[in-house]
Amino acid sequence: MKYSKLVIAVIITAIISSGITFNLVQQRETIALNDEDPFSKLKSTYSILEKNYYKEIDQETLVEGAIKGMVDSLDDPYSVYMDVEEAKSFNENVSSSFEGIGAEIQENNGQIIVVSPIKGSPAEEVGLKPKDVILKVDDQSIDGYSVTEAVMLIRGEKGSKVNLVINRAGVGELDFSIVRDTIPIETVYSEVIEKNIGKIQITKFSETTGEELTNALNELRKKEVSGLVIDLRQNPGGLLNQAIGMSDLFLEKGKNILQVENNLGEKEVYNDENDLVLDLPITVLIDEGTASAGEIMAAALNQSAGIPLVGATTFGKGTVQTAKSFDDQSSVKYTTAKWLTPDGSWIHEKGIEPTVKVELPEYANLPFINPDNVLKQGDTNTEVDSAQKMLSALGYSDIPLNGTFDETTEEVVKQFQKDEELPVDGQITKQTTITLIQRIQEKLKENDTQLKKAIEVLKEGM
Structure with a gap:
């Protein structure tokens, strides 16, 4: 008797389950395709959605999506469909000045990477480097974004700020706070x-x-x-x-x-x-x-x-x-x-x-220090390490190079602030950070080893 009840229960469960499945997925219908028309399946899919989708759909959105999908399927980071706004942004970049951070980017295997910052641009000034992988724009992940989608997020009005999280090979994740500016036409x-x-x-x-x-x-x-x-x-x-x-x-x-x-x-x-x-x-x-x-x-x-x-x-x-x-x-x-x-x-x-x-x-490739951050005694992070190496490159030889903001580091920072006629508090933030980066950039210009070698090679042939 118990055995019979068990069988009945299993049968009832199977019937109920079958009914649920039937209610969710209706019987399939086979659609005939025109073998002579390579777009037959595309047209049929559009027609099916237009007539039967449970919500009202926008015709333009479907067409735009189909075109994007077609181009994306090429799996080529340099081939892309651009809507009106994206095309406008692209044309500005080629032919005239524009407002943004001034960095050429491309998509590679679903990631957005920096090709190169433009001379004199905010991107160059804060220290973005070729092959940096952009992970986030203003806390929004851009994993899987196209170049044009990423550009639309990164660009903005002069004076506005954008925050980027990037991954740099051999360094790890770095935060950049960048103030957008006009990127000049002069090349x-x-x-x-x-x-x-x-x-x-x-x-x-x-x-x-x-x-x-x-x-x-x-x-x-x-x-x-x-x-x-x-x-x-x-x-x-x-x-x-x-x-x-x-x-x-x-x-x-x-x-x-x-x-x-x-x-x-x-x-x-x-x-x-x-x-x-x-x-x-x-x-x-x-x-x-x-x-x-x-x-x-x-x-x-x-x-x-x-x-x-x-x-x-x-x-x-x-x-x-x-x-x-x-x-x-x-x-x-x-x-x-x-x-x-x-x-x-x-x-x-x-x-x-x-x-x-x-x-x-070596100091040409040091990670960026965000001027909005406050580096003080007790901190241990990559920005402290970067600041110590910058100060060492500028001749402050007593500073430790261990990434830990200790008493000695504070004393060296105070000396740097005195030398630069800045408010002396032993912390690296705001104007102290900006001045430190400016001095490193000036030193790099004075000690451009690549340019010096180019001049040497040139003189050998003169």
């Missing part, structure tokens, strides 16, 4: 150093960069410089046509600038078409922030003109993108080809090795 900076040596820094390749470079060269010619250092460090790239036209100024006519290989393996060779060539000894500075168009120019000058490269291995971006706009002002940016150096090498994800490898001083 070429020139000066005379070492009496008769010209230096030109190119910070990116925008629509006006070629013209700026020509003007800078003309100014240096008037000053009768006898050698030239071209600084491509921290240059995230930009427009291909600018890289080609600018390389043209330094190569003999007919020399190869680069090769572009399409999806069929067909190669188009771009050769120098300029009859005139700058007749000066030249060296080029590169580093891990030199990317894309910056790498094109560096490789062209090195391989086709024998110009030495000084510094560190470049970023490694060897693909070409183009952007197409729709009449609603949205756009799609997509990869069209590989680019190869004059000797046929593809430097993608490998970078270009310098002719002469030179690292910057």
